[in-house]
Amino acid sequence: DQQVKQNSPSLSVQEGRISILNCDYTNSMFDYFLWYKKYPAEGPTFLISISSIKDKNEDGRFTVFLNKSAKHLSLHIVPSQPGDSAVYFCAARPYNNNDMRFGAGTRLTVKP
Amino acid sequence: KAGVTQTPRYLIKTRGQQVTLSCSPISGHRSVSWYQQTPGQGLQFLFEYFSETQRNKGNFPGRFSGRQFSNSRSEMNVSTLELGDSALYLCASSRDASSYNEQFFGPGTRLTVL
Numbered sequence: 036d037q038q039v040k041q042n043s044p045s046l047s048v049q050e051g052r053i054s055i056l057n058c059d060y061t062n063s064m065f066d067y068f069l070w071y072k073k074y075p076a077e078g079p080t081f082l083i084s085i086s087s088i089k090d091k092n093e094d095g096r097f098t099v100f101l102n103k104s105a106k107h108l109s110l111h112i113v114p115s116q117p118g119d120s121a122v123y124f125c126a127a128r129p130y131n132n133n134d135m136r137f138g139a140g141t142r143l144t145v146k147p
Numbered sequence: 148k149a150g151v152t153q154t155p156r157y158l159i160k161t162r163g164q165q166v167t168l169s170c171s172p173i174s175g176h177r178s179v180s181w182y183q184q185t186p187g188q189g190l191q192f193l194f195e196y197f198s199e200t201q202r203n204k205g206n207f208p209g210r211f212s213g214r215q216f217s218n219s220r221s222e223m224n225v226s227t228l229e230l231g232d233s234a235l236y237l238c239a240s241s242r243d244a245s246s247y248n249e250q251f252f253g254p255g256t257r258l259t260v261l
Contacts, residue, residue, distance in 0.1 A: 067247050069249055069250075071252075076254075076255075076257075077254055077255070078151070078237050078239075078252030078253050078254045078255050079190075079237070079252045080252070081249045081250070081251060081252075084247070084249050086247050124190065126190075130247055132202075132203060133178055133180050133195045133197075133202070133203060133241060133250065134180075134192050134195065134203040134205065135180070135182075135192060135239075135250060136192065137182075137189055137190035137191075138189075139189045140189065
């Protein structure tokens with residue numbers, strides 16, 4: 036039962052351009068959404084989160100947008116840098132429960 | 148502030164054996180969750196402990212168990228290992244089990260079952 040979906044397994048962008056990573060969810064109980072970045076042989080690193088009471092959260096080059104009616108969120112990275120190349124995971128959970136569900140991940144490659 | 152630590156980092160076992168993995172959360176964090184990552188299934192939630200009590204459990208067989216100590220350190224045990232248990236086991240900690248607190252992950256323990 037894939038409650039969180041990242042339909043793009045990979046994304047390649049040019050350095051300096053915008054990277055947009057997408058995520059869809061099905062469970063209406065989810066109201067806290069997180070993005071993690073992962074390098075091989077390391078644990079996921081928290082990037083940015085958004086609660087369901089907001090539709091946008093920004094932190095430096097990273098912005099997360101939430102469309103609750105469409106059950107869709109996206110992560111924008113502007114400008115993209117080669118060091119951003121990694122696998123990005125979208126995750127979701129209810130606010131009062133740490134049972135976090137992850138998408139399958141999107142491998143981002145930023146070309147110099 | 149030290150991050151989440153997991154020991155050991157790598158482990159090789161044979162089928163039928165049991166294994167215990169350890170996780171030390173960030174100081175002040177009382178919630179510890181465990182996840183399994185495999186190429187086929189991705190990141191899957193195993194269970195969460197808060198104040199020495201299991202609060203949530205994922206869809207894994209009873210061979211997977213855990214516990215939490217009074218200092219919030221947690222251990223995960225897998226008995227009667229199967230080849231399919233080969234995975235990266237990740238531990239994550241957060242301040243508590245409610246509200247909008249992000250979870251911080253450790254580096255993981257890579258378990259190989261031969």
